[in-house]
Amino acid sequence: MTKKVHIYSDGACRGNPGPGGWGTLLVFNDNEKELYGAEVDTTNNRMELMSAIQGLEALNQSCDVIVTTDSQYVKNGITEWLAGWKAKNWKTAAKKPVKNQDLWMRLDDAVSRHIKVEWQWVKGHSGHNENERVDCLANKAIDELISGEN
Secondary structure, three states, X not given: OOOEXXXXXXXXXXXXXXXXXXXXXXXXXXXXXXXXXXXXXXXXXXXXXXXXXXXXXXXXXXXXXXXXXXXXXXXXXXXXXXXXXXXXXXXXXXXXXXXXXXHHHHHHHHHHOOOEEEEEEOOOOOOOHHHHHXXXXXXXXXXXXXXXXX
């Protein structure tokens, strides 16, 4: 039987660029796993991507996955823009290089390892319980980085 996993993902940045963090919550039946990490000098979009990547890469078998994000950039990028970028050799419609190509390629690879990946968007900071949790994890990662704990 195929495992159905829900991933909640969020990224945060203090300054853009600046220190950033990502938080991910994986839910399978009654089991939950929290993951988080930070980078010294990054952008909010990179942290949003990293959160989804880390969640998908943490799964050690092919699953049916629902990824919930508050990032239109991530959701639209993976569901609408990615195929065109790849077809145009990683160029945008304006013929400019795609920003964060390294992470988009990594996300594309992570998605390809799963049976099905569905993408859902939620409005950030709107009281969605799991989205608030992963936002706290992303900020915890930044706090730990700044304080030297991470």
